[in-house]
Amino acid sequence: MAYRDLREFVKALEKAGELKRISAEVDPVLEISEVVQRVTRDKNRAAGSVGPALFFEKPKGSRYPLLVNTFGSVKRMAMAFEVEALDEVAARIRGFLDTKSPQGLFDKIKMLPKLAELGSFFPKNVKDGDCREVIHKANDVNLLDFPILKTWPQDGGRFITFPLVFTKNPETGKRNVGMYRMQVYDERTTGMHWQTQKHGAEHFRRAREKNPEGRIPVSVAIGADPATALAGMLPIPPDLDEMMFAGFLRREPVEMVPCETNELEVPANAEIVLEGYVNLNEMRTEGPFGDHTGFYSLEGEYPVFHVECVTHKKDPIYLTTVVGPPPQEDFYMGYAVERVFLPVMKMQYPEIVDVAMPAEGIFHNLMIVAIRKSYPGHARKIMNAIWSLGQAMFTKVIVVVDHDVDVHNYSEVVWKALCALDPERDVQFTFGPTDTLDHASRMQDFGSKMGIDATRKWASEGFARPWPDEILMDGETKARVAGMWKGLGL
Numbered sequence: 183m184a185y186r187d188l189r190e191f192v193k194a195l196e197k198a199g200e201l202k203r204i205s206a207e208v209d210p211v212l213e214i215s216e217v218v219q220r221v222t223r224d225k226n227r228a229a230g231s232v233g234p235a236l237f238f239e240k241p242k243g244s245r246y247p248l249l250v251n252t253f254g255s256v257k258r259m260a261m262a263f264e265v266e267a268l269d270e271v272a273a274r275i276r277g278f279l280d281t282k283s284p285q286g287l288f289d290k291i292k293m294l295p296k297l298a299e300l301g302s303f304f305p306k307n308v309k310d311g312d313c314r315e316v317i318h319k320a321n322d323v324n325l326l327d328f329p330i331l332k333t334w335p336q337d338g339g340r341f342i343t344f345p346l347v348f349t350k351n352p353e354t355g356k357r358n359v360g361m362y363r364m365q366v367y368d369e370r371t372t373g374m375h376w377q378t379q380k381h382g383a384e385h386f387r388r389a390r391e392k393n394p395e396g397r398i399p400v401s402v403a404i405g406a407d408p409a410t411a412l413a414g415m416l417p418i419p420p421d422l423d424e425m426m427f428a429g430f431l432r433r434e435p436v437e438m439v440p441c442e443t444n445e446l447e448v449p450a451n452a453e454i455v456l457e458g459y460v461n462l463n464e465m466r467t468e469g470p471f472g473d474h475t476g477f478y479s480l481e482g483e484y485p486v487f488h489v490e491c492v493t494h495k496k497d498p499i500y501l502t503t504v505v506g507p508p509p510q511e512d513f514y515m516g517y518a519v520e521r522v523f524l525p526v527m528k529m530q531y532p533e534i535v536d537v538a539m540p541a542e543g544i545f546h547n548l549m550i551v552a553i554r555k556s557y558p559g560h561a562r563k564i565m566n567a568i569w570s571l572g573q574a575m576f577t578k579v580i581v582v583v584d585h586d587v588d589v590h591n592y593s594e595v596v597w598k599a600l601c602a603l604d605p606e607r608d609v610q611f612t613f614g615p616t617d618t619l620d621h622a623s624r625m626q627d628f629g630s631k632m633g634i635d636a637t638r639k640w641a642s643e644g645f646a647r648p649w650p651d652e653i654l655m656d657g658e659t660k661a662r663v664a665g666m667w668k669g670l671g672l
């Protein structure tokens with residue numbers, strides 16, 4: 183049975199010993215963020231985790247509780263997807279992909295709706311939902327009722343960090359859901375930080391081409407059952423409905439209710455819903471914001487979201503996350519996405535054995551890829567493939583290693599990759615789109631990338647020398663020493 187809503191997940195986390203309640207009053211301005219940092223950096227915390235989920239019962243200045251660090255461990259991400267291990271989700275996707283094999287990767291991902299159909303995971307429209315228990319309109323709308331965090335000292339203000347931003351493609355009418363941070367300007371206005379390559383930004387541009395003076399409806403849901411709440415970050419193709427994918431993940435359709443004041447629908451089980459619009463001719467300075475790079479992302483011009491109506495449950499839980507120096511909660515959210523989508527990547531590029539994105543690489547800075555190398559130049563081909571693969575296009579540095587390197591063992595990767603390298607020969611530079619948060623690229627959103635071919639070099643690649651074997655003790659000697667071990671007194 184899928185989690186009905188966020189509070190049911192909170193109960194499950196509490197039962198599993200994965201959540202701590204804080205009854206003392208703590209300020210959402212900086213203090214909660216610092217509490218999260220202390221928990222995250224606690225040396226005694228479990229491996230594969232940034233500490234427990236934290237439920238703040240009394241954020242200062244608000245009547246509503248706040249939930250943070252919810253998904254900050256491998257275990258909690260597995261719980262969110264209702265599996266023992268994340269590989270099970272990957273296996274479900276793989277099982278489906280194996281049934282038919284169309285040509286392109288996108289075709290494959292686009293088949294997922296079929297899977298949804300089979301299991302009837304398509305979102306279901308319903309008339310009413312808990313998210314509408316309380317309705318505020320017009321002058322009654324006040325975002326400051328909620329314990330919205332200011333996370334770092336130089337932040338431009340308070341930011342909503344865990345929203346599901348709903349828009350419709352003005353040409354096809356298809357829904358998109360993205361997780362884009364929103365800076366709170368005042369009671370009824372926020373920024374809308376959809377980066378230029380994201381689907382929300384594309385909807386905005388297409389609508390503006392048609393009618394530059396117009397507006398588009400936007401609704402934002404905060405807090406839902408875990409699979410739905412996480413769906414906004416999924417790197418899936420445009421026009422593939424994230425709510426359908428959430429239904430697939432939770433094995434039950436997401437129930438959607440019509441908004442009160444615009445034509446969009448939102449998850450019926452949402453804790454909080456903000457309804458409104460974005461003007462197509464209005465931009466405003468957004469930022470700075472202490473980001474998941476560990477640095478402040480600079481001020482920039484972004485669209486503005488005008489909130490006309492707020493609905494919520496009687497006692498809404500405000501879901502949020504803190505980003506900052508890695509690792510933080512988002513590392514585990516991204517790690518789960520990486521594991522879940524690996525089979526999709528492998529389907530298109532079967533030579534890929536495994537991939538790893540170390541936390542310090544912030545997803546877009548570093549990808550380590552192990553391949554089963556079959557022909558000259560194979561490592562270069564995989565680099566180019568990754569640079570053209572959805573949001574992996576942002577990857578700044580790709581390191582390609584042979585299949586016998588464990589990409590999750592970073593010390594092995596550093597050792598073997600550096601040994602395999604003739605830098606002038608094996609490093610390749612190219613240009614392309616960069617992540618908006620990359621503050622080093624010479625222009626925002628555009629810059630260079632580097633691929634490192636750290637595979638064994640072959641004669642057919644022009645390598646004229648013999649390549650040495652890795653040192654390994656022979657089995658007979660190991661067995662003999664094992665036999666005498668006790669007598670050695672070591």
Ligand SMILES: Cc1cc2nc3c(=O)[nH]c(=O)nc-3n(C[C@H](O)[C@H](O)[C@H](O)COP(=O)(O)O)c2cc1C
Nearest residue numbers: 359360361362363375376377380381382415416417
């Ligand atoms: C905690 C968190 C915050 C994020 N903030 C932003 C943001 O402010 N702007 C943005 O464009 N993407 C942000 N992202 C990444 C997007 O959610 C992600 O790229 C997603 O796939 C976008 O959806 P779309 O492909 O439908 O546009 C964030 C992700 C996480 C996990």
Ligand SMILES: [Mn+2]
Nearest residue numbers: 358359381420
């Ligand atoms: Mn999308």
